[in-house]
Amino acid sequence: MRSGELAAAAGVNVQTLRYYERRGLLPEPRRSLGGYRDYDEDAVALLRVVKAAQRLGFTLEEVAELLDTGRRRHPTPDLQDRARAKLVEVDQRMEDLARIREGLVQVIDARCDSLTHCTCPDCPLPFIELAAIKERPS
DSSP states (O other): OOHHHHHHHHTOOHHHHHHHHHHTSSOOOEEOTTSOEEOOHHHHHHHHHHHHHHHTTOOHHHHHHHHHHHHSSSOOTHHHHHHHHHHHHHHHHHHHHHHHHHHHHHHHHHTOOOSSSOOSTTOOOTHHHHHHHHHSOO
């Protein structure tokens, strides 16, 4: 199949195919007599694996390393280790997002109206003190 057909089948665009080829994620395909790229069904499966790994939070660099590990004659259980590490990373990001969410709820509940000159009573934002320090004459 040609580039456009592969891109449609895998749910990506043609520029993504070229980028993945440059990065080594997708092997360079055979060429037709006319010089067109000619992909097989394995390319569709590989692209779907790459996109699925990205949805799990792996970067393209991590995906490339995992694919390389899997292509070896005796693959290592690297995916399990990396999945555990990624899970720790996701949990940390979720904790960070929960803190951010709580701060935003406090700002909304307090009816803050400015980062530097908020008029709400008991403002939860520390920016008021910082702004006051900067406004003091030297």
